[in-house]
Amino acid sequence: MLRLDPHLAVFRSAPDRIVIGAQQPVAVLDADPPTLRAIAAMTRGVLPQELEQLVGGVHAQSLLTLLAPALVDAAPAVPVLVRGRIRLSEQLHRAVRDSGHPAGSDGIVVPVAPWRMPAAETERLLSSGAAHLPIVLGDAWVQVGPYVSAGGGCVRCTPRDGTLLPAHLVPEAGAIAAAQTVVTVLDALRRAAAGALPEGWAVQIRQRDGAVSALRRRRPCQHQRDRRPTGRPERPAAEPARRGSAMAA
Numbered sequence: 001m002l003r004l005d006p007h008l009a010v011f012r013s014a015p016d017r018i019v020i021g022a023q024q025p026v027a028v029l030d031a032d033p034p035t036l037r038a039i040a041a042m043t044r045g046v047l048p049q050e051l052e053q054l055v056g057g058v059h060a061q062s063l064l065t066l067l068a069p070a071l072v073d074a075a076p077a078v079p080v081l082v083r084g085r086i087r088l089s090e091q092l093h094r095a096v097r098d099s100g101h102p103a104g105s106d107g108i109v110v111p112v113a114p115w116r117m118p119a120a121e122t123e124r125l126l127s128s129g130a131a132h133l134p135i136v137l138g139d140a141w142v143q144v145g146p147y148v149s150a151g152g153g154c155v156r157c158t159p160r161d162g163t164l165l166p167a168h169l170v171p172e173a174g175a176i177a178a179a180q181t182v183v184t185v186l187d188a189l190r191r192a193a194a195g196a197l198p199e200g201w202a203v204q205i206r207q208r209d210g211a212v213s214a215l216r217r218r219r220p221c222q223h224q225r226d227r228r229p230t231g232r233p234e235r236p237a238a239e240p241a242r243r244g245s246a247m248a249a
Contacts, residue, residue, distance in 0.1 A: 002064070003045040005072045010039060026070040029063075038063050042071070078193040079104030083121075084112030088137050088173045088181065095182045101189065108133055108192055110185065115165045126153045133188060135181065138207075139171045142181050144188065145202025146218065152199060173207070180210035 004010070009022040012031060018039065020026045029035050034055040041054055052060045064071075080101040082093040089112035096110070097103070109132040111121050117134050125132045131150040136143045173181060184203060191197040200217035 001045045001047055002042050002051060003072055004039070004042045004067070005070050006043075008070055010043070020067065020070050027066045029066065034059055035063065042067070077101045078189060079107030080110060080189060081105045081107070082110045082112065084135075086112060086114055086137065086170060088112055088135070088142070088178060091173075091178055091182060092135070092185060095186060096189070099186055099189075105130060107131070108189060110135060112137070114138070114170050115167070131192065133185065133192070135185065137171050137173055138165075140207055142173060142177055142205040142207065143202065143215075144181065144184050144205065145200070145215070147188065147192065147197050147199065147201045149192075149199055174210075176210035177205050177207045180205050180212065184212065 004020070008020055008026065010018065010020055011022070013019045013028065016031050018029045018031045018035065020029070020039075029039075038051060038055045038060065041051060046054070048060070048064075051064075054060075055063070077100045080096045081104060082089055082096055084090075084092075092110060092112060101107075105128075109125060109128075109130045111117060111125065111132065112135040113121065114137050117136055122134075125134075125148070129151045131148060131152075133145060133147050134143075184205060188197055188201070198217065202215040202217070204213050204215060205211070206213070
């Protein structure tokens with residue numbers, strides 16, 4: 001699909017001239033009816049065959065040559081559902097919508113939680129079979145992933161962290177870490193939509209300076225063959241309760 005870079009200004013420099021790009025103009029075109037129709041179509045996205053039908057093959061090829069530096073990959077955006085009740089989830093929700101991803105749980109679910117992903121949420125995701133990219137916010141880092149493709153994942157292979165954490169406190173993402181998390185998640189969604197995001201991909205983003213570190217991917221699940229095609233996955237074993245207001249699971 002052909003689409004003009006939405007960040008570039010498109011305006012008339014004269015009654016009969018159209019300019020693509022203001023600070024660094026990419027092209028100056030005649031403002032004739034076929035060109036105006038082509039620009040309108042490429043603003044929203046159009047297939048090459050549709051553009052040829054709209055303005056003719058010769059004119060379409062001429063425009064594509066002139067506008068090549070202004071065209072971006074317009075692959076359909078995967079539906080994304082961001083779930084969470086903390087501020088970082090709100091920031092991610094806005095960024096995902098602004099980047100053109102439609103809302104929907106039939107694509108990739110992005111659950112956002114403080115400290116660690118609740119076992120009930122993990123079970124819910126695996127039971128649904130939805131692809132998901134969990135985000136966990138702590139006071140030292142933000143973890144993005146591991147990515148689980150549709151129908152993948154296994155409760156028995158999901159690691160359980162028993163670190164004592166203050167459940168009564170909600171960590172906040174610093175400005176640098178939050179911005180880096182948004183960029184990282186949007187890039188991961190783009191790669192996932194193209195089928196280029198590896199199963200188990202995950203990174204940590206340091207709160208202090210936004211530095212990104214790749215996490216080692218876990219070994220492939222050995223229990224997939226044992227999973228039944230229907231029914232709920234095995235519930236994680238309950239962990240012993242701990243005293244105090246901190247949570248551990």
